[in-house]
Amino acid sequence: MGAMIDFSQPADVVAPQLLGAVIRRGPVALRLTEVEAYLGTADPASHAYKGPSPRCRTMFGPPAHLYVYASYGIHRAGNLVCSPEGTAGGVLMRAGEVMDGVDVVRARRGERPEDAGLARGPGNVGACLGLSLEDDGAALSLAPDARSPEFALHAPTHRVEWVRGRRIGITKNAEAPLRFWIPGDPTVTSPRTRRTAVS
DNA sequence: CGTCGGATTTACT
């Protein structure tokens, strides 16, 4: 077991520590390979930039909880809330490797994508975990021995190499290097996949 | 109220 992650720290401090961590919901376990930090009221790209609202209020709540939002009417993306209660912050789960529950994931995602693509992209991560808006505000259990918690997070057991760069899919404050990922990991959003859409 | 845009994904031309 790695050291417990302190979610009361700012999102950009927590984010790299989440790489290699495993989030589990029921039968599905995802090893996080790509995340993005959103810095609350200090970050124009954050939903919390303009202060608390019905949508983003969870990010102002206690850390180590789940902030789920609806994207483009179709997708449900999940953040891990950071910073002390009263201060907003969150880490968006952008990609992961399915470690367990592939059968359940396949049932949710279909047969189309190859294994590496099952949890590539925030919407797909949400689909793998079966996220819904009902899960917004759910607590994240950091204790490995807790009895069947809804959501559990296991810190990485080894040190994980990571890099950082620009976030994806935003226009405001896009230059900030707040995207973190494990270089070379096949589950991470490929620059090639993105490059076509950019130009 | 009504309108608008998005921390996206996928499939088709």
Place this chain on the structure above:
DNA sequence: GTAAATCCGACGA
């Protein structure tokens, strides 16, 4: 390369 899918909250009237 472009478009469709499709919903919820933010925001202005």
